Amino acid sequence: MPRLGVIVASVREGRNGGPVADWFTAFATAHGAFAVELLDLKAWDLSLLSEPNHPRLATYTQEKTKRWSAAVAACDAFAIVTPEYNFGAPPALINALDHLYVEWHYKPAGFVSYGGISGGLRSVQHTKSMLTTLKIVPIVEAVTIPFIARAVDGGLFQADEKHTKSAQVMLDELARWTKALHALREPQS
Numbered sequence: 185m186p187r188l189g190v191i192v193a194s195v196r197e198g199r200n201g202g203p204v205a206d207w208f209t210a211f212a213t214a215h216g217a218f219a220v221e222l223l224d225l226k227a228w229d230l231s232l233l234s235e236p237n238h239p240r241l242a243t244y245t246q247e248k249t250k251r252w253s254a255a256v257a258a259c260d261a262f263a264i265v266t267p268e269y270n271f272g273a274p275p276a277l278i279n280a281l282d283h284l285y286v287e288w289h290y291k292p293a294g295f296v297s298y299g300g301i302s303g304g305l306r307s308v309q310h311t312k313s314m315l316t317t318l319k320i321v322p323i324v325e326a327v328t329i330p331f332i333a334r335a336v337d338g339g340l341f342q343a344d345e346k347h348t349k350s351a352q353v354m355l356d357e358l359a360r361w362t363k364a365l366h367a368l369r370e371p372q373s
């Protein structure tokens with residue numbers, strides 16, 4: 185079964201990203217197309233790009249980078265649970281992406297974004313250009329959650345039908361892309 189890494193991009197104290205990620209992780213597990221792996225950037229606590237060599241070389245010097253490399257390499261697809269900060273992507277997400285290179289290649293990614301009226305869409309657009317540089321294929325189907333503060337109650341994300349329908353469509357499509365891109369990751373002769 186392909187492995188889906190759910191990247192939780194907010195590392196903020198009191199984040200709404202936790203409840204959204206909890207809901208999406210449970211939904212993706214029940215969906216059944218993927219073995220789901222939580223990649224919570226708050227728990228990973230990666231330092232700010234402190235490796236001396238370009239990530240393209242994969243010559244990492246620090247244990248945590250080596251573990252991050254192995255965790256990302258083990259995934260076949262990603263779902264990025266992300267807020268929007270000042271119309272852009274959260275710095276922890278940019279840093280986590282910048283840490284590695286080949287580990288991301290030829291894998292699809294879908295977004296679960298949230299924010300105010302924008303539902304985090306400007307953060308998604310900002311991140312997409314970085315993803316394509318890393319040869320990640322961002323898919324168009326997404327879960328978009330406007331007015332996040334109204335949707336989290338008692339530490340729980342209150343998913344409605346729009347959210348569950350869009351999560352279903354996004355995961356179905358992610359599974360198709362995962363199968364298609366697998367061939368590109370086979371060793372070239």
Ligand SMILES: Cc1cc2nc3c(=O)[nH]c(=O)nc-3n(C[C@H](O)[C@H](O)[C@H](O)COP(=O)(O)O)c2cc1C
Nearest residue numbers: 194196199200201267268269270271299300301302
């Ligand atoms: C530094 C900062 C910048 C923000 N900028 C935006 C923004 O540009 N657009 C938006 O819709 N919400 C913005 N917000 C509000 C967030 O959408 C809201 O706080 C959300 O809960 C942040 O995700 P988190 O709780 O998982 O960190 C911002 C919040 C913070 C803390």
